[in-house]
Amino acid sequence: MSIQNGHTKHLNVAVVGGGLVGSLEALFLARRGHRVSLYEYREDIRKTPHVRGRSINLALSVRGRRALRDVGLEDIMIKEHGIPMRARMIHRPDGSTYSIPYDTRTNQCIYSVGRNYLNAVLLKESENYKNVTRHFNHKLLEANLPKGELKFVKMDTKETVSVDADLIVGTDGAFSAVRRAMLKQPLFDFSQQYIEHGYLELCIPPNCQGGFQMPPNYLHIWPRGNFMMIALPNQDCSWTVTLFMPFKNFKGIDSESKLLEFFEKYFPDSIPLIGEKKLIDDYFGGSPSPLITIKCRPYHVSDKAIIIGDAAHAVVPFYGQGMNAGFEDCTILNNLFQKHKDDLTQILAEFSNTRWQDAFAICDLAMYNYIEMRDLVTRPSYRIRKALDDLIYWISPDLWVPLYNSVTFSTMPYSQCVKNRQWQNKVLAIIIFAAGVFAFILLCWARR
């Protein structure tokens, strides 16, 4: 590749990482006329059989949908590949269930989509652009970000490939090699934090008729205090079941009898759905994966490199916002390309300076939501709060958007969602206090 003038419309862009965010970002850049080379460490996902253990379905919500709409792919994802989930379905330990809708006012929903489906759709779409080339099996070896230089090794032939780009976009996920090169830059703040819980994937297969074994339009949750299990529906009528639990608890379940005892105690209704043998095979066939939160800043190196998506802000999965936040990065970056007429110096600096507050906010929100999902959701205080929230939201939808709704069903900046919640908490405290005083006065008056 050759260096172009800063302000031309035909930049040579190297996108490192061909996952969801990388393949979407390639489309955004291609639509602006830039020449995009997309490098991916793995083989073309369209040619790979499913790898067990990696989260295979995701919850697509408004932020992700907006980005897909911008590249003309919202409808195909929603209509052909997405399964709407309109409510949480809570499973009690006795097997009984009840549901908590996501959005009582406008009946919005989140969509369960397959990671591989979505990635394949994005990659296939990129083939419609002559200015996008795809390079699979390319592992990043070295990066000189200030100079825009990359060196890859081809995993099959072991040949090395040198690349010289006007812009490097790092979309290579939570363990980003591009970000690793940024670690040496002066004044680069970085943190990686694991939680003490891991996750393990199980599966509920379709029934004999090839249909769903549970009502499909729900995100099923088995909240159990310090741990939980969830299930999201797949296109083939199976369910991806994920058990989240402290690593030490996983370690304690080290025999078939202990596993069955554990499931009979906490998730009895799931055993006939998963099947006893399959449960044992899947549990002992895998090992729990860790969950990490990544925060860093700045996201850019001069006018040459930027990281977005999980590479910039990996979150734990409990708000269903990892992919949505990454897709929103693409939207924001695209708007900045528009605003600054492809002037990289301004685009990258503004992205870095404005996005981190929202990225930090969603990292914290995702961590908080784990406690809500596995514990708080079962408590009366949670349901009272939610009822109050929904009531005021219903009365005054412009003024009062509950936290979950603003995060999931709006494009309000994440940091603003948090600030909203804070003043809502204060208002509710005052209302409850006033109601208490009023009740007390009423009582005194009635007793006279």
Place this chain on the structure above:
Amino acid sequence: MSIQNGHTKHLNVAVVGGGLVGSLEALFLARRGHRVSLYEYREDIRKTPHVRGRSINLALSVRGRRALRDVGLEDIMIKEHGIPMRARMIHRPDGSTYSIPYDTRTNQCIYSVGRNYLNAVLLKESENYKNVTRHFNHKLLEANLPKGELKFVKMDTKETVSVDADLIVGTDGAFSAVRRAMLKQPLFDFSQQYIEHGYLELCIPPNCQGGFQMPPNYLHIWPRGNFMMIALPNQDCSWTVTLFMPFKNFKGIDSESKLLEFFEKYFPDSIPLIGEKKLIDDYFGGSPSPLITIKCRPYHVSDKAIIIGDAAHAVVPFYGQGMNAGFEDCTILNNLFQKHKDDLTQILAEFSNTRWQDAFAICDLAMYNYIEMRDLVTRPSYRIRKALDDLIYWISPDLWVPLYNSVTFSTMPYSQCVKNRQWQNKVLAIIIFAAGVFAFILLCWARR
């Protein structure tokens, strides 16, 4: 090197980093009979002329002294190379001064010691041990920590050297290469955080008679709210002066006239001491360095590798505890070698599991003390609190140790120092409240 049995007394230990903590740790290990190879990236500091800009003097306090005592070097450092500092000397903007003693009760002090002096003393002492070898100009290229394998390149000959150790001790500072290898270990939490302030070193030379230009037994501070300057005495009667300030302020002072105007406004008394020409030369001859905080855990990899000192917990310099905390690591590690009879599995795990709380605490304390030094110290509320603290400490020294004293003049675990401060705050709040109520009652009674 060859692998030894786990419990033998003669482990082959590779210490990576020959700075203060590394060269001290080598002594501790050598005294236990282990074979120590000390690898240092730079040249032998005893042969190098002083490198400008790197902090050249440090405040040695009780924790550091205890470690030096254990290897028989406390007296030489204190008596021959240390300059006692018994109080802070505060310089007001008008040039007037007043002092705040560090320890009114037992008159303990901190010692200004030269980094190079101390490092040279430690390296020289290691030559008295036949089981220590020193390897300078060795840069770490690769580390396989779980296997205890290291690969260095010799900076002069470019020859590579492979090392196979029973134990790797990473003492290679805030930007540790050993720690970088740990980053890839599963469940390794890590954060690096820069502050928005940088530092620049200046110098007050000795006077014409070769003596000190300011009273020597003080740590001089020019607190100015959002920035500050400090000075520590050197053996040659010069002073190392350090200006701490937001980077953007450094950037704003871009001409000689602006520099002199700035100093005339905020540090007028320092100009004749430094000398106008020398001030200009030193200010524009250097560039401000960043300040970083590093937190991570765990500190070890199985029974093969451990990081200590700045590599494990780099702190900002405002509590004067960076070196002291690193030296305390050596003491603690040595006590664990004693306790567990050189059983590395137990030693490393216990160090990791117990030390991080204290390391995190001193990171936070150091960050807090910057605000105290540059701002709070000038406020009446600070002086009232300190007077109260000192009074209760004087009355009841066993029960009530003020925060600064517990950190600097005791070996109380740092996290315990913080907890102490928290209950002291509560007690003081109660006392002040009770005094207020008592005063109010007295007033009412007097008015009757």
